[in-house]
Amino acid sequence: MPYEVRVCGATPGLVTGGDGLAYHVAHGLDALAWADIVFVPGYRFPDRDDPPQAVVEALIAAHDRGARLAAISTGAFALAATGLLDGRRATTHWHYTRALMARHPLVQVDENVLFVDEGSVLTSAGAASGIDLCLHILRGDLGVAASNHAARRLVAAPYRSGGQAQYVPRSVPEPLGERFAATREWALHRLGEPLTLDILARQAGVSPRTFSRRFVEETGYTPMQWVMRARIDLARELLERSERGVEQIAADVGLGTGANLRLHFQRILGTTPSEYRSTFTRGE
Secondary structure: OOOOOOOEOOOOEEEEOOOOOEEEEOEOHHHHHOOOEEEEOOOOOOOOOOOOHHHHHHHHHHHHHOOEEEEOOOHHHHHHHOOOOOOOEEOOOHHHHHHHHHHOOOOEEOOOOOEEEOOOEEEEOOHHHHHHHHHHHHHHHHOHHHHHHHHHHHOOOOOOOOOHHHHOOOOOOOOOOOOOHHHHHHHHOOOOOOOOHHHHHHHHOOOHHHHHHHHHHHHOOOHHHHHHHHHHHHHHHHHHHOOOOHHHHHHHOOOOOHHHHHHHHHHHHOOOHHHHHHHHHOOO
């Protein structure tokens, strides 16, 4: 690979990472004046700790000089601090997407993708998505053959389908309140049965209009959107833990047909049931 890698930081020397490992940083920020592409690694507590001002200024200067800036995981917060992501699409680890939206509202955060390429600024989701991003950069710089060669050396997929939504523990949102906790629990045990707004409201003991309004306030989703995501979550679990076919799973979770399951699976998770199943069974 025709690349030379230099590790740099605000203060050269031995740097202790949050993972308990120590890193020997050989260069200072002046190395950014030499780089064609700058990778910004993820760091702990990005939602509360701003990057050093010297780092922000060095990143801006490198970008102004023509270097590409690529963030791995929460490194997106450091890029966002430069203002270079304002008005642009970006992503970060799913655990921090809402924090990135709140901290940098001008950034168009896409929480469903593995990486985003905006030309001179690139961002990726979790640490493994950093590999996806690097392989993407290799494809653009050196071609598909070089990227596939690197993927084989890493024992990684040359290109992963779908987005990071498929790796989030649950697509059903965490509630902001508990007014309808019993109704949600009741519905989760009956996903294979018909569940309409009227049925849910009757179970909650309020009018459909009141139930719908308060449910949105509590979860951020309409009742039917929440039910759909709960059904997709159950389908994910069945795909991971059983050998049932797609048609049977669709019936079990209340979606009727395999075509209907595939449609909503793609819309919510960005992948297909078969690809999702292979992702979670490939290593077995």
